[in-house]
Structure formats: structure tokens, C-alpha cells
Amino acid sequence: MAIVFQKPSTLTDAPMHYCPGCTHGIVHRLVAQALEELGVEGKAVGVASVGCSVMCYDYFTCDMVQAPHGRAQAVATGLKRARPDNVIFTYQGDGDLAAIGTAETVHAATRGENITVIFINNAIYGMTGGQMAPTSLPGQITQTTPYGRDTNTAGYPVRVCEMLSTLSGVAFAQRVTVDNVKNVNIARKAIKKAFQNQIEGKGYSIVEVLSTCPTNWGLSPVEALKWLEDNMIPYYPLGVYKDVEEGVKK
């Protein structure tokens, strides 16, 4: 018998601290697989953001930098401008990327910064215990929207891929999810492409991954997958929002 599936060599042996069933672990693996398959681990530098995934610097075997909350893409910009031949990626949650780091996100995107952005959208703040995120759904109950997110007072969720795809600097924007095997495989291809684009110098590439937070959603891991399918996918349609084949760099 031959091994047909194993942990990629680009993940360390450190046990991940995530709650049972949290899909961060799946996305970590997909990122690690992309680094392994593209053979760029040795020149990759990842940027960990503030939130549940902040300690991802312990899980990826490439060099890692931990950024202040929301600033991952500014840090990535500095890393990439300093060493353009390196492969730079950020790994950010919704609070980091779409609330406190909105300016850094929009401007890295509009500059066409040649980096890869992995965006975890699980519609909640995980690390701080389940507060409303910029992507929490209308009516969603969180610790800080105990009566459900009221769009009259708390506004509407941000659709990041749609927003960023209007910017000329964005080469690639795709929304995927990891709720089943088929979708994990689609996500895997999208993430690999987002790295491949950077290697080819195409410009800013982002993959938004609809993810679960069973603990703060108050659901079992399997129930959380169902909640994602029933509630998140309708509001956040999956698919490719932008794919500029020739890249955005002249």
C-alpha cells in the first residue's frame, strides 16, 4: 500500500490549539499543501494576524511574522517590497481584515500588492469569545448582538470579494468554503492559484474561505457545517469574483 494522504511537510508537529471542528485547521493544511506543491516553503514568509489564528506562526514551517491587529497586509507589503522574490502571504480573520484592517486591505489591494491573502470569514470574533464581526449576518445572535444583528443600528455585513473585485489592483478574488470534500478541493485549487499568481507576478490575490466557528456559534462541528451552508452561502455566494489572466502589473 502507498500513502495517498498525509500531513504536508510544511506543517510543523505542533498540535493546533483550535477548538474541535474549527475549520482553521483545514485551511492551514490547504495553505501548507500549496507551499509544498509549489516548492516555495524556503522563500515563503507568512504573516499571522490577531485573532484565533494568531498562533499560526507555530504551525507553518516557513518563516513567519506576527502583525498587529488589522495590519497584516501592511506588514506583508513591507516584507514583499524588501524582498520581492520571496512569497508573502497573510492569514487573516474577518475582524482583522474587514473591520480594524479595512484600510490596509483596500489599499494593499488597490496598489496591486503582489501578495497572497487568505481570508477566513466565519462571521464572528472567535478569540475574544464570539462578538459581532463585520461579516456577521443580519439577525445573527452574538455576544454583542444578543437580540440578533439589527441592520438599522449595526449595519450590514461586508462582502469582501465583491468589494475588492471593483479595484483595478486585484488580480484574483475567489470565495470558497470547506464544508465538504468537494468544496475543500475547490478551495485547495483556489489557494494554490493565489500563490501561483504571486509567483508569476500577477498582483493581489485573495481567497475568502467561508468557515465555521462551532464554539461561538453554539453548534456541534457538523451542525456548524450545516449552518454555514444554510445561512452563509446564500449571503456570500461562492465563486470567482475576479481573475485577470494577464495580471494587473504592467
Added chain:
Amino acid sequence: MAKIIVDEKVCKGCGMCVHACPLKIIALDKSRLNAKGYHPAKLMEPEKCVGCASCATMCPDTAITVER
């Protein structure tokens, strides 16, 4: 001929593999607890496994190795 190997020390008993298995031959082993205090996943009917890797694909902790 196929099998899965579950790294029990990292398994968190989340049940995503149980849910993902198309043949429904994986279960959480309620008779045992790992060092983390979780019931680890176990292949209940090894002879039926086809090595499709659905379980491993959905495992958030990359605890499953698949051979075929």
C-alpha cells in the same frame, strides 16, 4: 485494500471525519479517551475502507493518514 491511520494524540473527536465518510465506517470510540480528553476517531470496519480520503480531507487537525 486501503486503510486509515488516526493520530490519536492530536484527534479532538470533532466527528467531521465520521460525517464525511461516504461508507459510514468511522465512529468516535466512546470506550476510550485520548490524553486531551477526547474520544478519538476509529475505523470501525477496516475491511470496507476504500481509501477515498474524505475523512482526511475534512479533518481539521490533519490527524489522518490514508494508505491504499
Added chain:
Amino acid sequence: MKVLMKGNEALAEAAIRAGCHHFFGYPITPQTELAAYMSKRMPQVNGTYLQAESEIAAINMVLGASSAGVRAMTSSSSPGVSLKGEGISYMAGSDLPAVIINVQRGGPGLGGIQPSQADYWQATKATGHGDFQILVFAPSTVQEMVDLISHAFDTADKYRMPAMILADGMLGQMMEPVELPEEGSANLPEKEWAAKGHGGKRAHNIINSLYLTPEKLEQLVKERFERYETVKRNEQMAEEYLTEDADVVLVAYGASSRVARSAVNKAREKGLKVGLVRPITLWPFPTDALNRAASHAKNFLVVEMSMGQMVDDVKLAIDCKVPVHFYGRTGGMIPTPADVLAQIEALL
């Protein structure tokens, strides 16, 4: 060969010659010429000039570039430096070197755009949250701006900590003849700790300031403070001007030290025994030079363009051995030598 340069532009050119090829900034008066100069010069040296979306983004780009092991710099003026505080704290907590320039203006709030020294507390006590210090250099001439930039980069690299050049709108805007170091003369150290891709040759480097175990965090902070003690012992800089026989010793840095020096000269013309201690490093604070002066002086007079933010440090440095008086203007006002002389005469 000396060239006539504006302070802000001299800072920029000197930084490039110190091996800094990565500059990230955001427009603000009165530092604007620095960024504009960088935007012109960086492409000529294949460097990076990037106008960020905010001062916050700019300092974090510096954090990223510094993490990659290159010399990186940002510049701003007072309100912008407040925004950089977050990034400076993270860099201190991640042991990252960098140079931050503050061409100070009046505050608080939006304040004004005239020269000020009202960010002394911020620079020396609390650029951001947490237990940390940064190196703070206070030039008083355009030439000294040039000289201190490369020294700031070298010292920041040596101790792996951020360094600030605390200038002000007067120094930034004035023109003086300067001698610049040769291009390519900078000695750039190898940075084994940097996140520049391990190439399969070593374990991964992690640039990080998060430590959830309090014992570990305390240990790291204590180690950092041991390093700060070394800095305090080795890196104090001050100029002592006519202090040997001085009854009154002025203490002033940066632009206000130029006024103080004129006042000392006027006092000497009148036969008054007056000298000046001019801190060049504000952190580490030049306690040695101040104590030498305090051994014989009868009075200290601190002269600042603030409400006296440095006074406490002077008192602590000399253990209140000598009365410490204060004269200052703030809000963008600059004291005159005549004003200072009147204060001196009142003490004699």
C-alpha cells in the same frame, strides 16, 4: 564637500547613505519635504518609496521590511507619530530595529504646524503600550541630523530596538551646509534572525510579540531591560558647552538648545558663568554629563519648547542635588535668547 541642504532633505539623503532603501510614509507638515525627497531619490537607488494609506500602515510596512532584515524608516510629525505608537510597541516587543523620525509640531490634538518639543514624554516614556524603551536622538543642527541618522540605524541594529530621531519643525525646515557620508559607505550587519525565507537551511524564524504564558513574557521583558541597562551605560550622548566653571547650567536639546547656546554666549559676554548641557540622546538620558555639571553648578535651568517635559528627568538624573528651574514656550512659540538671558540673570 559641503552642500546646502534643508534639514528634512538632509535626513532623507543621510538615511539612504546609511543603507536605508525602504521608506514608508504619509504626508504631514512639517516633515513633508522628507517624504517628497525620498520619492525622488529612492527610485534612483532601486529603493522603495511608498506612500501608505495612513501612518499606521506606514509603520507596519516598516515593521514588515525590518522583519525581512533590511534597514527601513518612516517619518512623521507629532499627530502622525501618535498613530505610529502601536507599530513601535510591536517592533519593540518583537526586537525589531527601525528608525522613526518625528519632526515635532505643537500639540495636543491637531495642534499647530510650528516647531515644538512637546512630544518628549511620548518619545522617551510611552511611544506605545507596554514595558519598553526606544532610542531617542535629538539633533540640533542639520549636520547633526545627518550624523545621527547613520548612528541611529547602527545602534538600532546593534541592540535590536527601534530608534527615533526627535527633531522639530525648525530643524526640519532650516537650511545649513552639511557634509554627507559617501554613498555605499554603510556597514550593514547580517541579520540571522530575520524572516527572509529559510531556504531549507535552518528552522523557521518567527518574529513575534505574543507570549500568553506570563512567566515567559516577564522573562523576555526582563531580558530586554537588561539590554536597556547596557544601552544606558554605553550609549549616552551629550555636549557640554562651557560648563566647567558654570554657576548656571542650561539644559536644552534640539532647536531650543540653539537658543540656549546663544543665551550662554550673551551671558559670557557679560562675564556671567553660564554653560549648557545639551542632551543628544534623550533615551538613554545623559545622566553622566548632567552629574558632572551638577557637581559645581548652583542652578540648572531647563529650556524647552514645551511646558517642561524634560524637567523631571533632569531632576532625577542629578538626584535634585541642584535646584532645577524651567523656562519654556509652547504651542509653536520659540523662546528668544534675550528671554533666556533674563531668566539666567534672575538666578544670579
